[in-house]
Amino acid sequence: MQLSREQLLTAYRDMVTIRRFEERVQDEFSKGGIPGFVHLYAGEEAAAVGVCSHLGPQDYIASTHRGHGHSIAKGCDPAQMMQELFAKKTGLCGGKGGSMHIADLDRGMLGANGIVGGGPPLVIGAALTAKTLGRNAVAVSFTGDGGSNQGTTFEAMNMAVVLQLPAVFVFENNQYGEGTPYEYAVGSRDIAGRAAGFGLPAVKVSGDDFFAVHEAAREAVERARAGDGPSAIEVDTCRFYGHHSGDAQLYRGKDEVRRLREDRDCLKHFRRRVSEAGLLDTAALDAVESEVAALINHAVEVARAAPPPDADALLRDVYVSY
Amino acid sequence: MQLSREQLLTAYRDMVTIRRFEERVQDEFSKGGIPGFVHLYAGEEAAAVGVCSHLGPQDYIASTHRGHGHSIAKGCDPAQMMQELFAKKTGLCGGKGGSMHIADLDRGMLGANGIVGGGPPLVIGAALTAKTLGRNAVAVSFTGDGGSNQGTTFEAMNMAVVLQLPAVFVFENNQYGEGTPYEYAVGSRDIAGRAAGFGLPAVKVSGDDFFAVHEAAREAVERARAGDGPSAIEVDTCRFYGHHSGDAQLYRGKDEVRRLREDRDCLKHFRRRVSEAGLLDTAALDAVESEVAALINHAVEVARAAPPPDADALLRDVYVSY
Amino acid sequence: MPLKSIRQALNEALAQEMRRDPRVIVIGEDVAGGAGSRGQRDAYGGVLGVTKGLIGEFGEGRVIDTPITESAIMGTAAGAAVTGLRPVAELMFCDFLGVCFDQILNQAAKFRYMFGGKAKTPLVIRTMIGAGRSAAAQHSQSLYHIFTSVPGLKCVVPSNAYDAKGLLIQAIRDDDPVIFCEHKLMYDLRAEVPDEPYTIPFGEANIVRDGDDVTIVALSRMVHYADEAADTLAKEGIECELIDPRTTSPLDEDTILESVERTGRLVVVDEATPRCTMASDIAALVAGQAFASLKAPVKRVNAPHTPVPFAPSLEKLYIPSPERIAEAVREVHGYVDEAR
Amino acid sequence: MPLKSIRQALNEALAQEMRRDPRVIVIGEDVAGGAGSRGQRDAYGGVLGVTKGLIGEFGEGRVIDTPITESAIMGTAAGAAVTGLRPVAELMFCDFLGVCFDQILNQAAKFRYMFGGKAKTPLVIRTMIGAGRSAAAQHSQSLYHIFTSVPGLKCVVPSNAYDAKGLLIQAIRDDDPVIFCEHKLMYDLRAEVPDEPYTIPFGEANIVRDGDDVTIVALSRMVHYADEAADTLAKEGIECELIDPRTTSPLDEDTILESVERTGRLVVVDEATPRCTMASDIAALVAGQAFASLKAPVKRVNAPHTPVPFAPSLEKLYIPSPERIAEAVREVHGYVDEAR
Numbered sequence A, B: 001m002q003l004s005r006e007q008l009l010t011a012y013r014d015m016v017t018i019r020r021f022e023e024r025v026q027d028e029f030s031k032g033g034i035p036g037f038v039h040l041y042a043g044e045e046a047a048a049v050g051v052c053s054h055l056g057p058q059d060y061i062a063s064t065h066r067g068h069g070h071s072i073a074k075g076c077d078p079a080q081m082m083q084e085l086f087a088k089k090t091g092l093c094g095g096k097g098g099s100m101h102i103a104d105l106d107r108g109m110l111g112a113n114g115i116v117g118g119g120p121p122l123v124i125g126a127a128l129t130a131k132t133l134g135r136n137a138v139a140v141s142f143t144g145d146g147g148s149n150q151g152t153t154f155e156a157m158n159m160a161v162v163l164q165l166p167a168v169f170v171f172e173n174n175q176y177g178e179g180t181p182y183e184y185a186v187g188s189r190d191i192a193g194r195a196a197g198f199g200l201p202a203v204k205v206s207g208d209d210f211f212a213v214h215e216a217a218r219e220a221v222e223r224a225r226a227g228d229g230p231s232a233i234e235v236d237t238c239r240f241y242g243h244h245s246g247d248a249q250l251y252r253g254k255d256e257v258r259r260l261r262e263d264r265d266c267l268k269h270f271r272r273r274v275s276e277a278g279l280l281d282t283a284a285l286d287a288v289e290s291e292v293a294a295l296i297n298h299a300v301e302v303a304r305a306a307p308p309p310d311a312d313a314l315l316r317d318v319y320v321s322y
Numbered sequence C, D: 001m002p003l004k005s006i007r008q009a010l011n012e013a014l015a016q017e018m019r020r021d022p023r024v025i026v027i028g029e030d031v032a033g034g035a036g037s038r039g040q041r042d043a044y045g046g047v048l049g050v051t052k053g054l055i056g057e058f059g060e061g062r063v064i065d066t067p068i069t070e071s072a073i074m075g076t077a078a079g080a081a082v083t084g085l086r087p088v089a090e091l092m093f094c095d096f097l098g099v100c101f102d103q104i105l106n107q108a109a110k111f112r113y114m115f116g117g118k119a120k121t122p123l124v125i126r127t128m129i130g131a132g133r134s135a136a137a138q139h140s141q142s143l144y145h146i147f148t149s150v151p152g153l154k155c156v157v158p159s160n161a162y163d164a165k166g167l168l169i170q171a172i173r174d175d176d177p178v179i180f181c182e183h184k185l186m187y188d189l190r191a192e193v194p195d196e197p198y199t200i201p202f203g204e205a206n207i208v209r210d211g212d213d214v215t216i217v218a219l220s221r222m223v224h225y226a227d228e229a230a231d232t233l234a235k236e237g238i239e240c241e242l243i244d245p246r247t248t249s250p251l252d253e254d255t256i257l258e259s260v261e262r263t264g265r266l267v268v269v270d271e272a273t274p275r276c277t278m279a280s281d282i283a284a285l286v287a288g289q290a291f292a293s294l295k296a297p298v299k300r301v302n303a304p305h306t307p308v309p310f311a312p313s314l315e316k317l318y319i320p321s322p323e324r325i326a327e328a329v330r331e332v333h334g335y336v337d338e339a340r
């Protein structure tokens, strides 16, 4: 599928937004402005954006503990996100969720998830809602290579096939679950192949290549929307930071991250591709960069200035009524 | 592999023992002598016996709610089993487990299990013990077609591959989980194929044919014992009774059970096979039948006569020490 | 008014709510049964027949049979609830929470709070509790204390058909996740149940009988045993006030406290094991908030701290009996507080 | 005696037991880390470093990294325990029990009873509890009440490095399944810890300080907050007896009851939420068995019935504070029982 200039710019803007957001989060985290744990998505942008560019506001995604990229790709406001990470009253979850539970139901973002394997079953539910209410919506779960081994993930795939639901299972194989390589933890060493065994079409694509992800996701999302059932996509990708901000990454090979940043940067790949094909010129790409830089600066400024939650928020919203 | 006359007789005896045991349990259950729920194994005998004939007392099995057949095949005493079903002090579990928790650790029988999918993770543990202590033992899990969809079962297969454990996953596909056909519940309709996706050798064999199961199990058990890791076997089989004694079986086709009993009776198949090949004559087979009949009669008599557990058993054996 | 069993009352509640609101669906293992088989559809209608007939009226799209896959069932229900359906999911036996608890504990229960109040999760989980059928250790537990302890969940333990219908309709209309615990020995228990739909609010106890001598709080099936005990005791001249909280979360603290303020004596009867369960919860409530009125130790009548045994003779000893309840009441009634 | 952190004490306990008994193994996610990677082995040594270094001494066969697969981990440990190993399995955060609880609740805990006393399941599950690190709703819970409620499980909640070592060695040598709960904020807390192995029996509380006015029972990290509160109160002339039960199952009922019989006043401090948890369990115990001695209502200091919030400002309000504890003690101390 040929993407329009507009679409290309949007995709690039989303990917750059994620990258700069994460770089800045790392920075602010080390300066102490962000409490708790953060898991950064930098390096994997093509996965979130390649998939979510096929989704509209009526569609759903469920994310992982590494949820900033999915949120941005699904249309969440980076400023509200940043406020959430800063634990502010004005954050996306009023400061009560934080990075690991960032969510935006209005935009079909069902939440980051602190439980590995927590999301896939939820996605089946969202897909069932779409099917039952005839909404023509699609639900996508993002899961890591580590999470691909969780029983809940397997169950969700089987259930989606049995009920022929409009769901897509995206496996972001960034090579590691914490410090454990997927070659060790995935017995078959083949996440897509294992998914295929569940009776759904499954492909593996390179996450360095936005266009490859985009194309695979187009097929999967169209299949789901047409009522032809679920699919799986394994995205071969990499993370540029540690498991979380603060991970010493001793399990990495010498120079591993430097080489990944050189060879496997999906942003670089994208720029090269669109430039070489004459689809976008450097000026346009650079304009996006400055636009994003301003956006992120603004997000951090707002987040810093925003107030913490009111004390009574502690007891609020446990129930709708009690 | 050629089986000796002795081996053939043992296999036949075990299968007949299971069949007559179950028929009698059904009978005693309807007469009110057996409390609780019982799930009968009749029709599936070739699976338990075909597999367990490769196992010794040092090997382990974990069973399902439908556990009588596995217990007998693994060498449990039918009289002690019957006493347990009758809830007697002298039963295999002192009357505290019943049909759904019948177990005999001395014979490597890790228990029937009331939780569908409860057994496979346990088998990994038994296999790990074998490997860690250098025992050269093998651990086998029995799981139904229904249980093949449980997350715990998938996790166990992956773990067994990752740790290269001496485990065998036997899937007894008797076509139904309660009233739900496997064609509906297994999205891929292919349990062995799905298992293969986890990175272990997996085959499907007919459970009508003791020799087919026996041969597949031989390979799998040898592989495990040789340190070459886990395997899976799907046994295509059928149950002659309902899900439990008392199931109206409305989900069955008209005449389904009658036809199964005619066409798919593994005992009939066995008799025909060994007779035609001149391996065992009718007299020998019939002698087994009468021997077993006496055994089962005896078991029921002992069970009826045995005392119930002492009242203080209620509080005993919650802990080793507390 | 027509007499209906708890089974019928629940079935009627489901049917009426499904008629009223197309977003209500039923999902679980064999909730119809026979999906894709050569035999009949609706072959089960739930293992004990509670959902029988629903698929005939509402079809496969709204009465959904699933594989044996509790995490996916609960996750599907949670995900569907938060996106616009009102699922009634079945966890066949509460004992099976072990294979799916995350979707309840960390997902459904916490969405609203974690997401800053922006989520609504109108989910009902119907599940069976209780001993007494020789179903042994893994099919006989009464685990509602676990659900009760989880902020974000509501928990219902009906004791009769009238309450069962009204509470289930309330649960379905409620915008929070509700665990609805049905005692497997009570499905055939009958009571007068109106044909039309009605709701019973959560957090409002039912005063089953009045009395001034001793307060008994009993849950689920134990309400009936406590009532039996109270009959016996009445003949001895001890008048018990019997309170059935009906929901453990929210708990009607006021009714319990008011009663104890009057009687000064409390026995709590709970089929669950004794540690960190409802009897201790209620005893602690009273020890903290009605201490001034207490004239005797708070007695708890529970199952022992053991798994549920298989043998009927042992199981009978396991379950609190009317006799043990009466004995406990006599004890607190006869207690003389020397200091007061 | 050398000062050691809880992290060091636990690590030492594990190493010493693994040396002593070849059947002891450690299994979990990244308990070493880096399995099959291009980088270092033992890259983690447990996410907070408790198992660091073990793989160097004991090798991959006994320090086993797993996929993210808690049901398989717990099942492996249960199955291994019942067949002859003595596994120490790691459930990284107790919050994750939801994805693996069946193997604990229905398998490991019940084997012995269901099988008529023929099984031994010497299994330890190490897990992290507690709020205070802004880890939000799914990584901050204190769920030991759930383990405590299950017959067949033992449950340990150490509050200092000395106890941590002795209790972990006891847990490993114990023949029953033990849940060992480590508070994530206390790993760096130091105490004098002997180099040689020693055990602390289960079910024996530690009397942290003596006092005749009010009994405080506090658990895990709350022991330290309660001690702080007691310091403050001592200056006001209120002398608290502070009891750390160390194990919630078995629970040292005698020590608690004896203390309350002396002081007549009890405050229970528990970081868990209030419903059906340890504070209510202990309050109920006392209301039932030390009623005659009670001079004031039993006060519980808990987190509120809410999930754990992310924002540090809210989380601080969530966790019971020394101030709230002191206030509760003042209340029961100042209470005048008009009837007595």
Ligand SMILES: Cc1ncc(C[n+]2csc(CCOP(=O)(O)OP(=O)(O)O)c2C)c(N)n1
Pocket: A039, A064, A065, A066, A114, A115, A116, A117, A143, A144, A145, A146, A147, A148, A174, A176, A177, A178, A243, D029, D068, D070, D092, D096, D099
């Ligand atoms: C049920 C559960 N187990 C373990 C963890 C701890 N944990 C958080 S993230 C993570 C690794 C996840 O790896 P992967 O799925 O590959 O995602 P990635 O971090 O690589 O994006 C682990 C083990 C958890 N949060 N939940």
Ligand SMILES: Cc1ncc(C[n+]2csc(CCOP(=O)(O)OP(=O)(O)O)c2C)c(N)n1
Pocket: B039, B064, B065, B066, B114, B115, B116, B117, B143, B144, B145, B146, B147, B148, B174, B176, B177, B178, B243, C029, C068, C070, C092, C096, C099
């Ligand atoms: C976790 C769990 N879910 C559901 C059940 C109820 N149940 C008991 S047996 C069974 C069907 C099992 O089917 P299958 O695995 O095919 O075994 P079969 O009965 O055919 O031998 C079900 C649903 C259970 N015991 N445990």
Ligand SMILES: [Mg+2]
Pocket: A144, A145, A146, A172, A173, A174, A175, A176, A177, A178
């Ligand atoms: Mg990963």
Ligand SMILES: [Mg+2]
Pocket: B144, B145, B146, B172, B173, B174, B175, B176, B177, B178
């Ligand atoms: Mg089956």
